Amino acid sequence: MSVTSLSFPYGESIQWFSPDAVTYLPDGPMADWILAPGSLTARLKALGLGFEVRVLGEGFIAAGDEQMSAPWVREVLLCLGGIPWVFARTLVPTSLLNQCQTELMGLGDKPLGELLFSDPRFIPGRIEVASFNSCSRLAQLAASLSQTVTGPLWGRRRYFGFGHDELTVCEMFLPAAVAALSD
Numbered sequence: 070m071s072v073t074s075l076s077f078p079y080g081e082s083i084q085w086f087s088p089d090a091v092t093y094l095p096d097g098p099m100a101d102w103i104l105a106p107g108s109l110t111a112r113l114k115a116l117g118l119g120f121e122v123r124v125l126g127e128g129f130i131a132a133g134d135e136q137m138s139a140p141w142v143r144e145v146l147l148c149l150g151g152i153p154w155v156f157a158r159t160l161v162p163t164s165l166l167n168q169c170q171t172e173l174m175g176l177g178d179k180p181l182g183e184l185l186f187s188d189p190r191f192i193p194g195r196i197e198v199a200s201f202n203s204c205s206r207l208a209q210l211a212a213s214l215s216q217t218v219t220g221p222l223w224g225r226r227r228y229f230g231f232g233h234d235e236l237t238v239c240e241m242f243l244p245a246a247v248a249a250l251s252d
């Protein structure tokens with residue numbers, strides 16, 4: 070299913086910040102959504118608008134600025150009512166993947182959050198934030214989804230510990246989510 074002209078994997082060098090180090094966070098509900106510690110899947114499902122995960126791609130990528138050597142990546146769109154709200158990118162180091170391969174590589178269109186928040190081996194960790202301007206690859210992704218970028222977009226990177234390893238989950242809110250959450 071071609072949902073975007075963005076070729077998998079999404080590659081952008083993103084500068085993430087601790088929320089404490091950011092002088093400017095988004096106004097209103099968006100700040101709450103990017104800093105909320107629980108499952109984004111559960112929160113989106115609770116809106117009752119018809120939640121689905123569209124998998125854009127999964128596979129191993131070369132070591133980059135992700136601070137992991139040759140991680141396994143999963144990129145998805147989280148959609149409500151058929152409209153993409155979030156672009157999510159999960160990076161799993163091979164040392165972790167080897168311990169949880171069946172569960173992670175067998176997700177398909179089941180939400181990763183249902184695994185991360187039900188398996189006690191995963192420990193939710195710190196959250197970082199980032200904003201994206203209209204020139205970013207995220208804005209290109211939004212445009213390819215026919216979503217107009219009218220201002221900065223926001224995302225977060227969450228760490229989930231697993232023994233001595235950790236994976237990262239990046240969730241970037243698309244214009245459809247910004248519009249709906251700002252009402």
Ligand SMILES: C=C(O[C@@H]1C=C(C(=O)O)C=C[C@H]1O)C(=O)O
Pocket residue numbers: 107108109110111122143144145147155157158159179180181182183185238239240
């Ligand atoms: C981490 C979660 O899982 C969500 C589901 C994802 C997936 O299926 O790949 C990726 C990111 C999350 O938004 C969550 O629900 O909080």
